[in-house]
Amino acid sequence: MTHPRDRAQQQHADPGKALHCRLRLSHGDLDLDVTATFAAGRVTAILGPSGAGKTTWLRAIAGLEREARGLCRLNGEIWQDSEAGIFVPPHRRAVGYVFQDAALFPHMTVRDNLRFGMRHRAHRTGAHMDFDEIVTTLALAPLLDRRPPTLSGGEAQRVAIARALLSAPEVLLFDEPLSAVDEAARRRILDLLENLCRHTAVPVLYVSHNRAEVARLADHVLLMEKGRIRTQGPVTEIFARLDVALDAGSDAAAVVEATVSDRDEAWNLSRLTFSGGTFLVAGIERPTGTRIRLRVLARDVSLTLERQKDTSILNIFPATVTDLAQNGPAGMLIRLDVGGTPLLSAITRKSAHALNLHPGRKVFAQVKAVALID
């Protein structure tokens, strides 16, 4: 996936480095054992129920879990190698960590909070982060002289994100940064994060249990369960996996990457191109060429064997059934391939039987509704 690169990226003289880790840690109920590589410039979401070990994993990467064993390195730079007895302390690892609770320093102004990382790491490594640019991006100018106890949850989290960015990190770790933030602030910060993630040159790890956030931000998804990686892959693949979708219940949805191609002015509709065709959608006011992500709920996709002629449904695509799974006592969840893009369809078991659905079966997917993920 290529994105337009902006100034922030050009400031990084060297290309970002990949993070590789193989870590084990047992404490309490948790038995963590994970191995993964996080590519530079890619956002990897670590998704899973609470207690799955997501946060512990991030903490171990940052060096905050002393008992973690294994290997962790950023390209050639070894942060931890338990067999060789190497454990680089957290302040020597160039991570930008955004905690769930912001963790700002209450005795300092917002400005001093932001400068803290610049002073302690950015100056040492010689990396240059533009204070004014980040303050502008995160709209922090009016807050600079305030103290953290007077900030709202959303404001505090924006400061925390800026503080992490200004410390010249080579890995960005987000630990459920939006879980303690109200809905309005959440949408705003998601906009900012999406923009930041799109332009970053470092590996970004984003821990969450919120599928909507992940669908919005992530390129790659690691699904965790009980301290292990259950499955991983591109976000469009993972959300369309039947076992993953079944967990989401009636919210099961496919994530589709599309580009705004043009507008049908006569009918006030946008044409959104994806690998399987073109959606005609109302109410998406984005400039031509914009890359967007769409959510297509499984319950909004019905199936026919013949292309329907006289129907109000605008978006009909030829598709191939790739997988089926029982969905409750009366339902079936069908995974489809539409020109390389996976879609999901939730229908009744009776209909699936009537249409004789099986992997490889050619059908037509009728998409009733498409929503922009924002």
Added chain:
Amino acid sequence: MLTPADIQALIVTLKLAAMTTAILLVFAMPLSLWLVRRKRRGQALIESVIALPLVLPPTVLGFYLLVLLGAEGPIGRLTTALGIGPLAFTFTGLVIGSCIYSLPFAVQPLRDAFAAIPRRQWEAAATLGASPLAVLLRVILPQARNGLLTAAVLTFAHTIGEFGVVLMIGGNIPGRTQVLSIAIYDHVEALDYTHAHILSAGLLIAAFVMLALLYRFNRSHGVLPR
């Protein structure tokens, strides 16, 4: 108003209190941090030892120190061998005794202040590249300011007020080990109530003023400035 001996006692007292406070702050800070940072085996034991002076009669503590530091005691022998001579009945001996006696007054407020700072603050500072020393100086100590002040004032005031330990280990040598509380005792013994009154009232007022200022400061700075 004050006799020359009273003025000498005042100087000895202030010197003793200042030195004890300085030494204890330096020593109690790492100790309190250690007590707060992690729960370890043996911690309950150490905390009990630190708290002992709170409940022990000062004469008991003074007696053991006298035995230890005196010419025949193990530490006394060591210091004699080193050419320092026994520490009993010296100002140095007084400082050692006061430090032990006032230790809980330094440790308690510091430990409470450090414990009130979330661990997350250490972690956030570390992920921003701050070394442990930088975290201590720029994040922890500024937030523990009230605790530091409380520890200093309590240690200072408590050292000025001590009697039993000082009497046992320091004796009552004017100009060297005679402190105000003992000077008062001497005045009373000599039925010189006038001077006993002057010194007692002075100490009472000084102690009250110190505590009043401390509580006022802690109240106005107890919540972080807006």
